[in-house]
Amino acid sequence: MAYSRASAAVHAPQPAAVERSPGYWSNVWRRLRRDPVAMAAGSLILLLILMAVLAPWITPADPFHASMLRRLRPIGTPGYPLGSDELGRDLLSRLMLGARLSLFMGITPVIAAFVLGSALGVIAGYAGGMANTVIMRTVDVFYAFPSVLLAIALSGTLGAGIFNALVSLTIVFVPQIARVAESVTTQVRRSDYVDAARASGARSWTIVRVHVLSNVLGPIFVYATSLISVSMILASGLSFLGLGVRPPEPEWGLMLNTLRTAIYTQPWVAALPGVMIFVTSISFNLLSDGLRSAMEVKE
Amino acid sequence: MSATVLPAHADVGGPAQPLLSVRGLVKHFPLKQAPWQRRGGTAVRAVDGVDFEVLKGETLGVVGESGCGKSTTARLVMQLLAQDRGELVFDGLTVGSHRLSLREFRRQAQMVFQDSYSSLNPRMTIEDSVAFAPTVHGVPRAQAVTAARELLERVGLQPQRFAGRYPHELSGGQRQRVNIARALALRPRLVILDEAVSALDKSVEAQVLNLLLDLKAAFGLTYLFISHDLNVVQYISDRVMVMYLGEVVELGPVQAVFHRPMHPYTQALLRSMPSMDPAQRTEAAPLAGDPPNPIDPPPGCRFHTRCAHARAICRQQAPELRRHGPHAVRCLIHQPESGYAASEALT
Numbered sequence: 001m002a003y004s005r006a007s008a009a010v011h012a013p014q015p016a017a018v019e020r021s022p023g024y025w026s027n028v029w030r031r032l033r034r035d036p037v038a039m040a041a042g043s044l045i046l047l048l049i050l051m052a053v054l055a056p057w058i059t060p061a062d063p064f065h066a067s068m069l070r071r072l073r074p075i076g077t078p079g080y081p082l083g084s085d086e087l088g089r090d091l092l093s094r095l096m097l098g099a100r101l102s103l104f105m106g107i108t109p110v111i112a113a114f115v116l117g118s119a120l121g122v123i124a125g126y127a128g129g130m131a132n133t134v135i136m137r138t139v140d141v142f143y144a145f146p147s148v149l150l151a152i153a154l155s156g157t158l159g160a161g162i163f164n165a166l167v168s169l170t171i172v173f174v175p176q177i178a179r180v181a182e183s184v185t186t187q188v189r190r191s192d193y194v195d196a197a198r199a200s201g202a203r204s205w206t207i208v209r210v211h212v213l214s215n216v217l218g219p220i221f222v223y224a225t226s227l228i229s230v231s232m233i234l235a236s237g238l239s240f241l242g243l244g245v246r247p248p249e250p251e252w253g254l255m256l257n258t259l260r261t262a263i264y265t266q267p268w269v270a271a272l273p274g275v276m277i278f279v280t281s282i283s284f285n286l287l288s289d290g291l292r293s294a295m296e297v298k299e
Numbered sequence: 300m301s302a303t304v305l306p307a308h309a310d311v312g313g314p315a316q317p318l319l320s321v322r323g324l325v326k327h328f329p330l331k332q333a334p335w336q337r338r339g340g341t342a343v344r345a346v347d348g349v350d351f352e353v354l355k356g357e358t359l360g361v362v363g364e365s366g367c368g369k370s371t372t373a374r375l376v377m378q379l380l381a382q383d384r385g386e387l388v389f390d391g392l393t394v395g396s397h398r399l400s401l402r403e404f405r406r407q408a409q410m411v412f413q414d415s416y417s418s419l420n421p422r423m424t425i426e427d428s429v430a431f432a433p434t435v436h437g438v439p440r441a442q443a444v445t446a447a448r449e450l451l452e453r454v455g456l457q458p459q460r461f462a463g464r465y466p467h468e469l470s471g472g473q474r475q476r477v478n479i480a481r482a483l484a485l486r487p488r489l490v491i492l493d494e495a496v497s498a499l500d501k502s503v504e505a506q507v508l509n510l511l512l513d514l515k516a517a518f519g520l521t522y523l524f525i526s527h528d529l530n531v532v533q534y535i536s537d538r539v540m541v542m543y544l545g546e547v548v549e550l551g552p553v554q555a556v557f558h559r560p561m562h563p564y565t566q567a568l569l570r571s572m573p574s575m576d577p578a579q580r581t582e583a584a585p586l587a588g589d590p591p592n593p594i595d596p597p598p599g600c601r602f603h604t605r606c607a608h609a610r611a612i613c614r615q616q617a618p619e620l621r622r623h624g625p626h627a628v629r630c631l632i633h634q635p636e637s638g639y640a641a642s643e644a645l646t
Contacts, residue, residue: 018426019459019463023465024465191417192418193420195410195412196478196481197431199377199379200405200409200436201401201403201436215422
């Protein structure tokens with residue numbers, strides 16, 4: 001018996017190949033590729049990330065080398081393509097190296113908040129009832145504060161420093177992401193396919209893992225990408241206030257602060273870190289918008 | 300026919316034992332009210348004391364207007380909702396007891412929903428949707444997928460063409476076939492069909508109905524078939540249960556209920572069936588108005604507000620579901636001791 005079954009398995013004719021449709025995410029990618037604005041924004045972001053990663057090796061000058069004699073040179077000065085800052089350091093090199101911390105401070109809290117907020121929101125949305133009330137009302141307490149104020153208050157309480165700034169920014173974004181996650185999960189939870197999965201005897205954890213996450217992570221992810229620009233601006237703001245990155249480490253927000261006294265003498269040089277923040281955050285926003293419309297198609 | 304992935308279930312109580320006994324099922328949905336308002340009283344009495352049995356191998360049709368508690372009954376039987384009172388006995392074993400856990404019951408009872416689209420996960424391929432339930436019960440994935448393809452073939456969908464597709468690429472009829480395959484993947488004994496063909500085009504509906512009859516014979520299934528479409532219920536059912544405002548008002552063999560209806564509500568429902576004979580057509584609606592609000596059902600007989608035969612007694616005395624041979628009806632007309640004959644007519 002065992003022998004015949006085994007041989008049947010070996011000699012069984014191979015079933016005809018099953019035609020496969022492209023999955024949801026490959027469809028999203030196909031639509032995103034046709035969106036020129038999103039692709040331009042995405043390329044710019046990739047370029048910025050590449051620049052940030054390679055910065056220590058590709059900066060034209062030493063970003064920490066100060067020169068009292070060559071302070072606040074205008075854009076286009078030989079040896080200082082984008083001018084020099086208030087301590088005579090090469091601004092181009094500092095902007096390139098500053099991309100590291102600025103991007104890091106913009107993206108890390110959003111990733112952390114994406115994980116924590118999704119977990120909280122999905123649990124609240126799927127469990128419903130009392131658990132939902134407890135989680136969501138607690139989250140609402142944080143949500144009630146304006147995010148800038150909350151970030152400054154938390155950072156101020158925890159003390160200055162990169163790590164504390166990251167923690168406080170994460171706390172700012174968790175409630176926002178949790179609210180989105182909760183509302184999408186509540187929708188999915190009411191759908192018949194979740195009922196069908198419950199009727200099949202699956203445990204809650206299995207249903208959440210297989211059926212809920214596959215349908216809620218997309219919308220939460222899109223929302224999270226739209227927060228990256230906010231996070232960058234808030235992080236810059238914290239550094240500007242001296243609560244985030246400390247000098248002499250280059251970071252766009254901090255550079256904006258230290259250069260602000262030069263706004264009357266070298267306005268273009270003083271504005272450059274702000275331009276970088278603006279370009280980066282708007283790129284993230286445009287990419288997020290493109291992603292949203294690429295995912296919105298009903299299927 | 301196909302590789303048995305899950306073992307078939309043994310018949311526990313023999314053919315005479317009902318597959319499912321529903322006893323005194325009650326489900327009230329409390330209305331949201333502010334904390335300072337008095338508790339209790341206000342609830343939608345969706346299912347209000349429902350008793351019935353589903354016999355082994357039969358199709359029990361459930362009919363009634365929308366809002367009468369048909370779908371709530373289905374969800375209660377599937378335990379997607381928790382009942383307030385009452386119990387389910389499956390083949391002699393109480394559901395949720397130590398002898399028949401909820402999980403084990405759900406392997407033996409499955410449900411097909413009305414909305415073929417929202418009952419399939421849009422991010423899952425057809426074969427994965429069908430294979431999901433068996434993997435939950437410990438079948439290795441590869442085996443479950445093979446079995447899923449066989450089931451798809453069985454419900455009339457070529458696996459080569461459909462197994463790797465997503466729900467939005469299929470038509471409504473095809474999706475409902477997938478849902479049927481998904482329900483059958485656990486080799487259940489009882490399948491609850493909650494308006495399963497109602498959303499389909501008439502021609503597709505007929506095909507799916509015939510598929511259901513075919514599968515029932517092939518897999519030895521028992522159906523609880525819920526629909527508002529009397530023609531469909533008459534076609535597929537062995538027995539019919541008529542519900543009104545959360546109660547069973549009539550229950551009996553399909554021929555008896557359709558040809559000799561005893562309850563005035565059933566009579567009115569049947570008169571509302573469109574007739575192919577022009578001489579039988581009526582312009583007058585046999586039932587006036589909407590059903591009363593289930594939050595505050597009328598006292599006495601719940602149907603007396605719309606009943607052509609209502610008398611004064613019907614406002615005071617609630618009839619019970621009484622058996623007349625295989626036929627059961629909840630109406631004072633058929634309870635000689637009720638004093639209906641002596642009571643004066645309501646105007």
